[in-house]
Amino acid sequence: RVLAQTCFNSAELSEDQLLLLLESLEEKLVSQQLKLSILEHDIEHGTRHFSVDASLLSFSQEREQKLTIAMVEMSGVQLQKDGSAVCTGEAFSATAALYTSLYVLALLSD
Numbered sequence: 001r002v003l004a005q006t007c008f009n010s011a012e013l014s015e016d017q018l019l020l021l022l023e024s025l026e027e028k029l030v031s032q033q034l035k036l037s038i039l040e041h042d043i044e045h046g047t048r049h050f051s052v053d054a055s056l057l058s059f060s061q062e063r064e065q066k067l068t069i070a071m072v073e074m075s076g077v078q079l080q081k082d083g084s085a086v087c088t089g090e091a092f093s094a095t096a097a098l099y100t101s102l103y104v105l106a107l108l109s110d
Helices: 002-008 015-026 030-034 062-073 091-109
Strands: 049-051 077-079 084-087
Touching: 015 030, 015 062, 015 091, 030 062, 030 091, 062 077, 062 091
Parallel strands: none
Antiparallel strands: 049 084, 077 084
16 A cells, blocks of 8 residues: 555656546556556657557557557657657656556556
8 A cells, every 4th residue: 555655646647647547447457558668668868759569559448548548648658549659858757657657556456
């Protein structure tokens, strides 16, 4: 519980992101969202354009896809349905906070 509170008290996550994380948890989307692996790309050192596996953006419902894309975009990474992505200037720390939260939620929900 303390670990989860620490994660969710992060100044890097907005209230809207926290709400989307909660909805992701309720919809059991966290594992698939975590597999997007945006942090594997070198966004900290200037990689602005990259792509992710577009199949990981395929959800059973369009609403789930929109939720995932919105949550990632709030972290400064613009995702397209085809898997292409563009980072804004401050994407690394915000994306790292998001993925830390997703990881903790995945551990706690298993």
